[in-house]
Amino acid sequence: MTAPKSSTHVRFAVVGDIHVDKDSAGRLRAFFAQAADAADALLLCGDLTDYGTAEEARVLVGELSALTLPVVAVLGNHDHESGTPEVVAQALKDAGVRVLDGEACEIEGVGIAGVKGFAGGFGRASLGAWGEAAIKLFVQEAQTEAMKLESALAKLRTPHRLALLHYAPIAATVQGEPAEIFAFLGSSRLEEPLLRYPVDAVFHGHAHRGTPQGRTINGVPVFNCAKPLLERSRPGEPPFLLHEVPRTTAASSAAP
Numbered sequence: 001m002t003a004p005k006s007s008t009h010v011r012f013a014v015v016g017d018i019h020v021d022k023d024s025a026g027r028l029r030a031f032f033a034q035a036a037d038a039a040d041a042l043l044l045c046g047d048l049t050d051y052g053t054a055e056e057a058r059v060l061v062g063e064l065s066a067l068t069l070p071v072v073a074v075l076g077n078h079d080h081e082s083g084t085p086e087v088v089a090q091a092l093k094d095a096g097v098r099v100l101d102g103e104a105c106e107i108e109g110v111g112i113a114g115v116k117g118f119a120g121g122f123g124r125a126s127l128g129a130w131g132e133a134a135i136k137l138f139v140q141e142a143q144t145e146a147m148k149l150e151s152a153l154a155k156l157r158t159p160h161r162l163a164l165l166h167y168a169p170i171a172a173t174v175q176g177e178p179a180e181i182f183a184f185l186g187s188s189r190l191e192e193p194l195l196r197y198p199v200d201a202v203f204h205g206h207a208h209r210g211t212p213q214g215r216t217i218n219g220v221p222v223f224n225c226a227k228p229l230l231e232r233s234r235p236g237e238p239p240f241l242l243h244e245v246p247r248t249t250a251a252s253s254a255a256p
Contacts, residue, residue, distance in 0.1 A: 005040060008247055010108045013038055015240040016045025016166065016205025017226040019078060020060040022053075028063040035240050036069050041107045045205035045225050046076025046116060046166030048092075053082050057091035064095060070107050071097045074114040076166040076206060100164060102148030104155040109248035110162060113152035113197075117167030117190050117204070118142040121183035122174075146189040153197035160245045161197075165204040169194060172214025173224040174207040191216055200245060 005011075013035035018028065035042055049056035064071060079088045089099045098105050100114025120127045120142035129139040145167075153163065168174050168186030177185060185207045194202060194216055201221050208228040215221055223241055230239040 006244070006247070009244040010041070010110050010247055011039040012041050012043050012107075012110075012162070012243045012245065013240045014043040014045065014203045014223065014225045014243055015227050015230065016076065016203075017047040017208060017228060018044070018060075019047055019050045019227075020056050020063065021050040022055050022059060024056075025059050025062060029066060031239070032064060032067055034238050036067050038238070038240075038242055039069065041070040041072065042067065043112070043162075043164055043203060044071065044073035044097075045164060045203055046074050047078040047205055047226075048073060048076065049079050049088055051081045052079045052085060052088050054084070054087050054091070057088045060088075061091050061095040064097065072105060072107065072112055072114065072164065073097050073099050074101065074116050074164050074166055075099070076116060100152065102152050104152045106156075106158060109158060110160045110245050111156035111158035112162045112164055113149060113156060113199070114164040115145055115149040115152060117149070117165045117169070118145040118187055119167060119184045120187035120189060122171035122186065122188045125183065126188050127183060142187045142189045146187070146193055149190060150193035150196065153193055153199070156197070159248050161199040162243075162245070163194060163199045163202040165190060165202065166206050168204050168207055168210070168222070168224065169202060170214050170216055170222050172211060173204065173222050174210045175214075176209045176211050177207050185210070194218075194220060201243060203241070203243075 169190035174185040205226040
């Protein structure tokens with residue numbers, strides 16, 4: 001039975017890195033139904049498929065098919081593996097999922113900006129655009145993703161706002177992973193738009209062995225919602241994050 005909606009809060013179930021493969025049919029429906037029972041909307045933080053194939057996308061859509069609540073998603077690096085991320089995105093869109101790639105949407109008065117993000121490292125260890133053309137292209141990709149996030153955030157006019165990513169915008173939530181791969185788990189360039197356009201919370205995945213929570217420089221909570229991490233760090237609990245946002249009153253909705 002679906003839990004009654006809260007009159008004071010909008011509830012979001014958030015998870016990433018579910019890695020659906022061709023043999024996943026029937027394995028995730030109960031999990032998604034459990035999330036739907038607890039929340040008003042489902043947010044997916046990328047790596048929804050294992051290899052980004054059309055077959056995996058069809059299985060994923062089948063697992064989501066029984067849901068009636070809004071679903072918002074970004075893609076991850078695994079969804080790009082076969083070179084056709086647009087196939088995964090289109091399958092989800094055809095099933096009614098809002099797939100964000102530098103866009104924004106609104107769920108029950110809460111604004112959501114979404115982008116995959118990219119790698120490059122954090123703080124003083126960030127890779128700089130210097131040297132070979134391949135290095136410059138790598139850094140340019142991180143900068144492009146950061147600009148897409150900024151563009152999405154700039155579109156939001158709601159009192160409460162969330163950011164949905166795959167790659168991490170801060171180093172704190174990748175702690176626990178081998179230090180040698182930190183640079184491939186996220187980028188501080190993704191944090192910069194979050195400082196210019198503050199949000200209530202940030203969600204990402206990707207770092208399976210990372211840390212569940214950290215904060216941006218300006219104190220915004222950042223949650224690592226990779227399903228393997230949630231399963232390991234919260235044994236006995238459903239492997240999704242349940243995040244509540246205060247419902248917007250008519251008066252605050254009208255405020256600029």
